[in-house]
Amino acid sequence: MIIGIDLAEVSSDNFRPISGVPCAGSNARATDEATLLRVRRGRSKRMQSRRNIILGAGAALLAPNAFAQASALQFLVVGDWGQASERQRQVANAMASVAQSNATRFVISTGDNFYPSGVGSVNDPQFRRSFEDIYAAPALQTPWYVVLGNHDYEGSPNAEIAYSSRSPRWRMPSRYWAEEMAVGAETATFYFLDTTPISRLSNAASHVPLLGAAGEAREQLQWFEQRLQADRSAWKIVVGHHPIYSSGNHGESPAVAERIRPLLETYGVQIYFNGHDHDLEHLVDRGVNYVCSGSGALARQIETVPQSRFAYPNVGFASCILGSDALALRFHDGDAAVIYEVQIARA
Numbered sequence: 001m002i003i004g005i006d007l008a009e010v011s012s013d014n015f016r017p018i019s020g021v022p023c024a025g026s027n028a029r030a031t032d033e034a035t036l037l038r039v040r041r042g043r044s045k046r047m048q049s050r051r052n053i054i055l056g057a058g059a060a061l062l063a064p065n066a067f068a069q070a071s072a073l074q075f076l077v078v079g080d081w082g083q084a085s086e087r088q089r090q091v092a093n094a095m096a097s098v099a100q101s102n103a104t105r106f107v108i109s110t111g112d113n114f115y116p117s118g119v120g121s122v123n124d125p126q127f128r129r130s131f132e133d134i135y136a137a138p139a140l141q142t143p144w145y146v147v148l149g150n151h152d153y154e155g156s157p158n159a160e161i162a163y164s165s166r167s168p169r170w171r172m173p174s175r176y177w178a179e180e181m182a183v184g185a186e187t188a189t190f191y192f193l194d195t196t197p198i199s200r201l202s203n204a205a206s207h208v209p210l211l212g213a214a215g216e217a218r219e220q221l222q223w224f225e226q227r228l229q230a231d232r233s234a235w236k237i238v239v240g241h242h243p244i245y246s247s248g249n250h251g252e253s254p255a256v257a258e259r260i261r262p263l264l265e266t267y268g269v270q271i272y273f274n275g276h277d278h279d280l281e282h283l284v285d286r287g288v289n290y291v292c293s294g295s296g297a298l299a300r301q302i303e304t305v306p307q308s309r310f311a312y313p314n315v316g317f318a319s320c321i322l323g324s325d326a327l328a329l330r331f332h333d334g335d336a337a338v339i340y341e342v343q344i345a346r347a
Contacts, residue, residue, distance in 0.1 A: 071182075071183060071184035071323075071324070072183065072184075072321050072322060072323050073105055073106075073181060073183055073188065073320075073321070073322040074102045074103060074104050074105055074319070074320070074321050074322075075104055075105055075106045075107060075108060075319070075320050075322070076095055076098065076099060076104055076106075076107045076108070076317055076318065076319050076320075077107075077108045077109075077110065077273055077291070077293040077317060077318040077319075077320065078091065078095065078107065078108075078109060078110070078293055078296040078317040078318075079109060079110030079111055079112065079149075079241070079274070079275025079276075079292075079293050079294040079295075079296055080110070080111070080112040080149065080275045080276065080278055080294040080295065080296055080297060080298070081109070081112070081113065081130075081134075081296030081297045082112065082113045082114035082115050082126065082130040082131070082151075082297070083115050083130065083297045083298070084126075084129045084130045084133075084134065085297055085298075087297050087298060087315050087334070088130070088134055088296060088297035089134060090315065090334045090335075091295075091296050091297065091315050091316065091317055091334050092134045092135050092137070092140070093137070093336075094316070094317070094332060094333070094334055094335055094336035095107075095135070095137075095140060095317055095332075095336075096135075096137030096139045096140055097139075097336045098317075098319050098332060098336050099137070099139035099140055099142070100137075100138075100139035102319060102321070104139065104140075104142060104319070105142060105143075106142050106143040106144070106145060107135075107140065107142060107143070107144045107145070108144075108145050108146075108190075108239055108273060109144055109145070109146040109147065109275075110147060110149070110239060110240075110241055110273055110274055110275030110276075110292075110293055110294060111146075111147045111148055111149025111150075111151075111152060111195075111240075111241030111275050111276070112149030112150065112151040112152065112241065112275060112276070112294075113130075113131070113146060113148075113149065113151075113152055113160065114126045114130055114151065114152060114155065114160075115130075115151055115297075116151060116154070117151065117154035117155050118151060118152040118153065118154045118155020118156060118157070118159075118160070119152075119155045119156060119159045119160060119163075120155055120156060120159065121156060121159050122159045122162040122163050122166060124155075124159065127163055127166075127167075131170075132167070141169060142169060143169055143171050144169050144170055144171060145171045145172075145179065145190070145192060145239070146160065146170060146171060146172045147172075147176075147192050147193065147194065147195075147239055147240060147241055148160065148172075148175060148194050148196060148241065149196065149241040149275060149276065150196050150199070150241065150242075150276070152196075153196050157175060157194075160172055161173070161174060161175065175194040175220075176191075176192060176193050176194045176220050176223070176224075177192055178190065178191050178192070178227055179192070180233065183234070183235065183322055183323065183324050184323070184324040185324065186233075186234035186235065186324040187233040187234060187235070188233060188234065188235035188236075188237060188322060189227075189231055189233040189235065189236055189237070190237050190238075190239065191224065191227070191228075191236070191237070191238045191239065192239050192240075193220070193224065193238060193239065193240040193260075194220060194240075195240040195241045195242040195253070195256050195260075195274075196241065196242070197214070197216060197217035197220070198217045198220065198221065198242075198255055198256050198259060198260070199242050199253045199255050199256050200214070200217070200255070201214055201217055201218075201255040201259070202254050202255035202258070221259055221260075221263075224260075224263060225263055225267075228263055228266075228267035228269070229267065231267065234324065234346060235270060235322065235327075235346060236267065236268060236269040236270060237269070237270065237271045237272075237273070238260075238264065238269055238271070238272045238273070239272075239273045239274075240256065240260070240272065240273075240274050241274060241275050241276050242256040242274060242276050243256075243274045243276055243277055243290070243292060244256060244257045244260060244261050244264075244272060244274070244290055245257075245283045245285060245290045245305060245307045245308075246274075246276075246277045246281065246283075246290075246292060246305070247277075247279070247281055247283075247302040247303055247304040247305050247308050247311045248276075248277025248278065248279050248281065248292065248294070248300060248302050248311075249277055249278070249300045249301065249302075250276055250277050253276070260272075261288075264288045265286050265287065265288060268287075268347070269288060270287075270288070270289060270327070270344065270346060270347075271288070271289045271290075271291060271327065271344065272288060272289070272290050272291070273291050273292075273293065273318075274290070274291070274292050274293075274294070275292065275293060275294030275296075276292075276294055277292055277294050277300070277302075278294050278295045278298050278299045278300045278313075279292060279294060279295050279299060279300065279302050279311055279312055279313045279314075280292060280293060280294075280295055280310075280311070280312040280314075280316050280317075280318065280331045280339075280340070281302070281308060281310065281311040281312070282308070282309045282310045282311075282329065282331075282340065282342060283305070283307040283308050283309060284307060284309055285307045289329075289344050290307070291318060291329065293316075293317055293318040293331075295312075295313075295314065295315045295316055295317075296315070296317060297315065298315065299313050299314045299315050300313060301313050309342070310331070310340045310342075312331060312333070312339060312340070314333060314334065315333070315334040316331060316332050316333045316334055316339070317331075317332055318330065318331055318332070319332060324346070325345065325346050326343050326344060326345050326346060327343070327344045327346075328341070328342075328343050328344075329341065329342050329343070329344060
């Protein structure tokens with residue numbers, strides 16, 4: 001849940017997004033520091049943007065650098081990037097700038113790592129052309145936790161798994177797995193899912209090569225629920241490629257929404273990161289935050305859905321600072337400017 005109030009309960013006079021498309025109140029005025037919303041100003045090379053933090057009555061004010069401490073986990077989230085294009089390079093340079101200033105510990109990729117048809121083998125030149133050479137900055141030489149997207153299934157998912165033994169930073173030990181990380185005295189469990197086979201459960205005619213059998217998708221779902229049932233972590237964060245809610249071109253993935261959403265709600269998952277739709281978006285429903293970071297190289301138009309708090313139809317990425325009690329989420333445009341910021345409470 002967000003520290004603060006549901007935007008459905010806030011009048012249009014009290015809400016203004018930094019950029020992108022809001023769910024309400026796009027013509028609202030900024031309020032002063034005594035109100036529940038605080039707007040801060042920043043400047044990029046090309047644009048001046050406003051960043052807002054939504055705060056609730058009685059909530060403690062959390063400064064943007066509140067979690068900038070040794071025990072915090074600082075990481076970036078980017079998706080749908082593998083094109084070796086100028087826009088991908090632009091976003092990569094912006095990521096490097098943020099990673100250097102924030103001492104980023106790792107990067108999460110939300111899938112569609114190689115366009116248009118994945119990779120053919122572990123020796124495919126796209127690994128160097130679209131990954132190693134693009135994200136070459138020293139600040140990005142950190143672990144990359146990578147999930148598979150639908151375009152990756154057009155090639156060899158096994159090759160992307162195998163590349164983990166070739167690259168010191170590429171982390172994909174299997175098609176789905178979990179990682180536990182310390183956050184101060186607390187533990188955060190990150191679940192990395194392979195949502196493409198799950199997305200095909202509602203369309204038996206779809207062809208998913210290699211590892212997309214319906215039986216294996218159901219095995220993954222069973223593994224996921226069993227892990228969640230036993231999980232006592234303070235933070236439960238899930239990463240998948242397909243959206244559960246989305247204002248983007250693809251919209252929600254019905255099979256993923258039907259099978260994953262109830263588990264997120266039942267077992268207290270705070271955040272679901274995804275890609276697939278080529279935009280940046282923050283949505284909230286029934287206590288779960290849905291964060292799309294799928295514009296690492298290209299962008300498409302959006303049409304906002306009721307759950308949306310913020311949506312941005314241009315290239316960019318997300319940065320996160322995870323503390324023991326809250327996560328600071330920021331969206332950055334292609335020049336690294338902060339275009340949206342919100343702090344999400346643990347419970």
